Structure formats: C-alpha cells, structure tokens
Amino acid sequence: MQPNATITPSTLSVKDLPWQILWHKDKCTLCGRCTAVCPVNAIELGVFRKRRIKVSLEPRGNPASSFDVYHGIRQKTDPAYACVGCATCSLVCPNDAIFPMRSDEADKLRFHINRGGQPRSRGGRRNVPGGILDQIKFIRISMLTDPALDAGRHEFELRTLLGRVLPPEQSLKFLNENGWIPPVREIYPLLIGGMSFGALSPNMWEGLQMGVAYLNEELGMPVRMCTGEGGCPPRLLRSPFLKYVILQIASGYFGWDEIIHAIPEMVEDPCAIEIKYGQGAKPGDGGLLMWHKVNKLIAAIRGVPPGVSLPSPPTHQTQYSIEESVAKMIQSMYMAWGFRVPVYPKISATSTAMAVLNNLTRNPYAGGLAIDGEDGGTGAAYNVSMDHMGHPIATNIRDGYLNLVKVGMQNEIPLFAGGGVGKGGNLAANAAALIMLGASGVQTGKYIMQAAAGCLGSETDRCNICNIGRCPRGITSQDPRLYRRLDVEKVAERVVDLFLAFDTELKKIVAPLGRSTALPIGMSDALGISDYYAAQRLGIQYVV
Amino acid sequence: MCRLFAMTSETPVSPMIALEAMDVMREGHDGSGVGLFLRDLGGPFEEIKDAPILSGIFSEAGLRRLDAFMMDIGFMTKYKITIKVPKTPPPGVPKRDIYLIRAYEYPEEWDDYPKEALYDKLLEIRLRLRAMGEEKHDMIVFSFWPDVIMLKEIGDPLQVAHYLKLDRKELHARVIMAQGRQNTNYAINLYACHPFFIQGYASMTNGECTAFTPVREFLLSRNFPGYSGYQSDSEVFTHILHYSQTRLGLDISAYKHIITPLQDAAIADHPNEDLLKQLKHSCRRLIIDGPNCVIGCLPDHSLFMVQDRKKLRPGVVGGRPGRYAFSSEICGLDFAVPDRDKSKDFQPMHLDTVIVGPERQEVSICSQTQPLPLLH
Secondary structure, eight states: OOTTSOOOTTOOOGGGSSEEEEEOTTTOOOOOHHHHHOTTOOEEEEEEEEEEEEOOOSTTOOOEEEEEEEEEEEEOOSGGGOOOOOOHHHHHOTTOOEEEEEOSSOOSGGGTTTGGGOOOEEEEOOSOOOOGGGGOEEOOOOOSSSOOOOTTTSOOOOOEEESOOOOHHHHHHHHHTTOOOOOOEEEOSEEEOOOOBTTBOHHHHHHHHHHHHHHHHTTOOOOOEEOOSSOOOHHHHTSGGGGGEEEEEOTTOTTHHHHHHHGGGOSSOOSEEEEESOOTTSTTOOOEEOGGGOOHHHHHHHTSOTTSOEEOOSSOTTOSSHHHHHHHHHHHHHHHTTTOSOEEEEEEOOTTHHHHHHHHHTOTTOOOEEEEOTTOOEEEEEHHHHHHOOOOHHHHHHHHHHHHHHTTOTTTSOEEEESSTTTTSOHHHHHHHHHHHTOSEEEESHHHHHHHHOOOOOTTOSSOOGGGTOOTTSSSOOOHHHHTTSOHHHHHHHHHHHHHHHHHHHHHHHTTTTOOSSOOTTOGGGEEESOHHHHHHHTOEEOO | OOEEEEEEEEEEEOTHHHHHHHHHTGGGSOSSOEEEEEEEEOGGGGGGTTSEEEEEEEOHHHHHHHHHHHHHHTOEEEEEEEOOOOSSOOTTOOOOSEEEEEEEEOOGGGTTOOHHHHHHHHHHHHHHHHHHHHHHTOEEEEEEEETEEEEEESSOHHHHHHHTTOOSGGGOEEEEEEEEOOOOSSSOOGGGSSOEEETTEEEEEEEOOTTHHHHHHHHHTTOOTTSOOOSSTTHHHHHHHHIIIIISOOOGGGHHHHHSOOOHHHHHTSTTHHHHHHHHHHTGGGOOOSSEEEEEEOTTSOEEEEEOTTOOSOOEEEEETTEEEEESSHHHHHHHOTTSOGGGOBOOOTTEEEEEOTTOSOEEEEETTSOOOOOO
C-alpha cells in the first residue's frame, strides 16, 4: 500500500492478524505447495520489487541503483483470508521454509470479522484453555490399611450401564411377575460423542465405525458411538454393527425418515436413542451444517436438497413444553423399537439442568441424562455462543448426582458427562474425575478427532474452521480432495490405540484407589483439589 | 489389619474362648479395642429368650436418664447383669461408670404388636437412646434385641476381658463373634468398633471398604432409620446384609452376588442369568471393593463368611459337628477347636460363601457359580 493511499476501517497489516506467516526466502524452492494447500487462501505467490544500490569503489564515482524482482510468499491481510494458524503450509513444505507464528499481542482481526453484519462463526471449542477437571487430583491412595490393586494383573470390570435401572425392590418384583424391565446396556464408560455424518467426512466416519467395530468384535470392549444429528448411512442401519451405534434425534430430525423406514429391515437394535435438546458448545442453539458441506450424499442421507445450509431449530418445535416434549418423545422412541432400546435426552449444561433431571426422575422411561458442558466442541456455531454461553460440566454433574442421591435414585438414571473431557490431553484423568463426581460415563468428540485423526484445532484459536468444509486434515470436509487425505484404516487403528491407552490409564487411576470390581461412580472421597472454593462447591477435599 | 473370631456351639460356651483365641492371633491386631457379640444365650437369659436386652456403656447420669426414658415408655427391667470393675482400669482402658446388660419386659400395650412392628420399635428405641447419648456424652448403646448381648471397649482384648470378668456363667452363649481391633483412627469411637448389629443381623469385617462413600449414600437414601451411623466403613456390610434379606427377601447365598457380583461373562453362563443380571444392575451401588473378609450372623443363628472378589484377607472355617469356628488365622481355630479334623478346614476363596446353619452339624459352601434357590 502506498503511504498516501486511502485506508478503510478494516485495512489491517500483517501485524494486526492473529497469525503471521514466516517465510524464508533462502530456503524456499518456490514449489507452490503451500499456497495450493492453504485452506483459507491466506497466502499467495508474491512478486516483490527490490531496489539494489551499487556503491562505486572509485573515489569520485556515483552510487547507482537498479531494480530487481524476486518471487515468494505474500500473506493476505484481508480479514476474509486471515491465516488460521493450521500450519498445513509447514506440513507440505519440502524445505521447512514456512510456518505461522502467533502474534505477540491480541490481534485486531477480531474487530473486523463481522463484515456484512455477519458475526464470526467457527468450529472447535470455547477459546479458553485449561479448566477445573485438570486440577482435580486422586488423593485416596490405598496404602497399608488396604493394599493398592495391580492395574496390570488384577481383574477389572470397568463397565457402565446405559438405560433406566430399577430400584432393587422393583427390579426383583418385575422379574418375578414378568413385568417390563427397561432395557439397559452394559457399555464402556467412554463414549464417542455425537458427531454427525455431514459434520464429519465420510472417511472419518467410516474410520470411527471401523475402530468401534474392532474394539467390540476383537477386543471385547463394548465401546459405543453416537451418530450426532445427521442420520445414519443406510447400510449401517441394516448391518449387525448398528448395535454399537447410538442414534441421535435432534430438533431438525435430519435423517430420521431414512431411519424410520429402515426399522423393519434392521437385524439388530441400535444401542440407544439420544434425543438432543442442547449442546454444550452452543447452548440454546440448534445444530448447523453450512451449505458448503451439504453435498449429494449428505443431502440424500438427511433427506434434504443439496447445497443449502441446514440450521436445526434451537428446540424441538412439535411440542410446547420441555416436560411434554421429553415425555412424548421418549415414549414414542421406545415404542418405535418395541420398548427394547433405551432412550435418553441430552441437554447442555445449564443452571436449569436440575429441573430437567427432576422431571426425568418422575418419568419411568427416561434411560439416562447426558449433560454437555461449556467446553464441548462443535462443527459450526457463532463464536459468541461458543465463548460465552454455557455452564461448566463439573458442578452440573455433581449437583445432578447429589440431587439423585437425595431422592435415592443415584445411578438409576445414569448421568453422562461431556464437554471438555480430555481438553488438556488428560482424557482418563478427566473421565475418572467426572465419574467420581457422579457421572456414569463420559462422552467425548473433540479428543477423538484430535487423537484419531490429527485434528489441529485448539482452544487458543488455531484452525477451528470445521464450519467451512475446508478441514486441512479431511476430518470435517465433504470435499474428496481433502478427505482422501484421511486414511480410513489408520483412523480406525488410532481409535483402537486411544481406547486401549485410555483403559490402561483408567486402571492406573482406580487400582491405587482400591477399586476394580465396579466403576467408582460417586467415589467423591477419592478426589481433592487445591482450590478451596471449588472443593467446597464440589463437596470434595481441599488439599494443598 | 484386624482379627476376627466367631464360634457356634451346641452347648453354651464362655466368651473367654473367643478372646483367648484372639490373643493367640495377637500379632494381627494392636490391642486397641475389642468387640463382642453374644447370641443364643445360655445361663439366666435362656429362660427369657423373647425379652429384649439392652447392651451399652453408661455414666451415672446416663443411667438415670435411661431409667426415666424406659419407664416412660413402659419397659420394666426383667433381669440384669452387674459388672463390677476394679477401681483402676488396665492401661489404655478408659474409666467407665456402668457396663450395662439388662433384659426388659415389653410394655403391656405392645403385646398385640406384630413382629415386624415390634422389631421396628426396638430399633427406634436404640436409635433414640444413641441420639440422647451423643447429645450429652453419657450413654453408648450397642444393641437392644432379644437374646443378643454386645460389648465393646478400648484396650487389649484379653486385658479387657479380665477387667470386665467376662468369664461368668451368665455370659455363656452358643454364638460368639469377636473382633480385635487394629486401630486406623487416632481417637477411637466405640460406634466404629465391630461387630455391627441391626435388627437381628450382625457382621464384622477385616479390611477397608474402598467403595464406602457411594454405598453409604445408597443406604442413607433408603429412608430407613437404621441405615445411619457409619462411623466405620465396615458398618455398610451389616446394613447391606439386612437390606438384602429384609427388603429384597434374598437368601444368604445371594449376599455375595450383591457385594461382589460375577463378571458379565460368568453371569451369561449362570443358570440364574436373568436374576443375577438384575441384581448386578439394580444393586450396583452396593458393590463393595477393597480387601474384606466378612463374618456375619443371621437371625436364625447361622454364621457365615465371605471374602472380597480378590480374596485379599485371611479367613478359615473348621470344627466338628456341634462346634464350628470362623477365624482370621488357623492358630485361632487350633486354639478354639483343637479336636477337629484339620483336613476339613476350609478357606473360602473369591466365589465362596461358607455357612454353618443353626444345627451346627456341617459347613456348607456355596459358590457364586452355583444355581441360587428360588426367590420366595
């Protein structure tokens, strides 16, 4: 830009952007891979004019100047093309000549990414690293009074139950009298949370399903995966592997025409039905699949025309109150599968969650409650919803569990916790903490994308462009040129790796606490934290 | 680690046998306390089997309050044992005013009460006395039940026994349970001492229940007044036993299926698959964990022993028809029943429940893999 040129309010320099591209002229081979691969076209081939000054060595000789050009990389400063820091350029560079560096101060871009009056939307999680879960320690270590168990050699049964568990008296009575006992699934306490076919690429989805099938069929780990709101591929609906799948129905009912029509042809019942009322990442907001990602396949599975954005309404529109909605939908869903499949709602963590739970205690069909905290991930949401809306999962789960204890129904309505589990990479520790606070199991999606497919997204706002279908890893893209980067078999392999590693870590946590016969749900005496007020609030020990 | 000893005998025997057996095993406890449970009593109590006996420790003021309270309800003293103790207690044993063992006559208007109502009343009175005692620190109540005497005190078991002169005819009993404490707390609360008792069910445990917190939460939320206390994690074993028998109507062979259920694969192969699955699901909150050997006594005077899922604590059962003993260590058994066939001694493992019934003729063993009797 010329120094005397007009600037607009949104004219930014490279310094104003969150990421600056560092490029080494001497290393660059000008191969062009980086510019080709950049998902947001932040860089382009640059032609740079350079003045060369030649100073004469003669005593009275005059200096001369000449002009030269060289070619290289230029970073765009238009807010629409700002670098997202994914570093795919570095990944493809043969000479390590380029990589993005985070700006040393808060960027100015944030004030300008609402052009056309459209606030920023993105994918990923709340842009706040850390959290209370990582601060919780396991302090009740078995020493001499009761020996610690051997995580490697003792037998463990770390399963959980999904579905309405009857009180012991009723359970035996119904068994004797041939009464209806609600279906209950014995499953692994770490579930793959709802990520839809559509939000995820076909390769990613297939990889996850293959990994889950392998864990079940070959390793005997009853791992379950939720479909998210986007239907389920027709062949999977008609395959025996459906029993490893939790079908989600949400406010847009996408894909349910296909599912309902497939019921007569199903050879196995699905594991469960999850009715999504809310999502931790964007509470009070519906699902959103941007038009970029709605190709023919997605459109066919969801039963919609291709190329249109698919915003689900924030609530289920067919009922006028949540209580009625829950009661009616839960019962209709039970009926669809002959009362053989557990049905449970999923809500976003909120200060009103206790009212929902209270309602469920009086609904004999509710098969559980999944609560998704503010640190949950999403494929697309407004930045303001992700960063500022929502409720932390720890207190919501703890309050929920203690409320159930008050009415003597703890674990009868299993609580599943989600939202930020494994955010700092400590999946097993976070899961164990939530379980000991009262969760029957945990759901995670983001960690699975990170560990099984190399998702680059972070809580310091790296990448996070799942919404535009340009995922540099091919995880959340519907563009075959991008998703073919993802090897289905390798994703499956990583899913297995991460579950096996999680299992070992979970044992390494519970064995020293002297637990192995059952999942230590609500074992709050094992937990400690060095934050006094958090300890008081969660009813765990304050330790320093 | 604590030491446990229990005995069931056709003829009433002195509790000293149990306490001497405890002394033989003294390397396993630190002499910090002793608990004694006597049932199916001989001596004078033989004649008044139905009269509820109150056992506890009282101060002079507490006794006056007790008398006023019991009179008020209409209970009349029928028989009492007076324990006169020397002026100075042995080292480590606190000075107490009165060790009380007193049988009562029911109030007249209770004559028509059905048994269940009577049992609930007895429990209610024990809990009220306990609450009164906790308020003014003048009474500690162990049991209030027909044909049951309990005694607990801090100190070395044998020294305490001599001090309280337990070798007296009035205390002879056919069922005796005793525990020698290994102290794990600095201040000893007698309510934390084993054996524990509720409405005819008693148990004592060696080991720590690592699942104590969730199990306690479940029991507390049953809205049953007797499920309270929990000064010791081991009290939950007694209450789970009571819950499984009185509320669920289950047999003793199902007890282990509740506290340490089979793994899913084993349940799938079990003839009672449906029942065990339901039990495992609905009683998941009662699953115990950690190293535990539990010895218990049922209202019909059966004694039983079960181990935790990994069998991390010692325990042996042996004897001869007419007299059987349950002991933490074989040396305790050798002391109490030397004239037995040692080849028939049995150390229950992770799947076994060992029961000696009220006839005291044999040791019956049931494994969790065996079919269960039908539910009533």
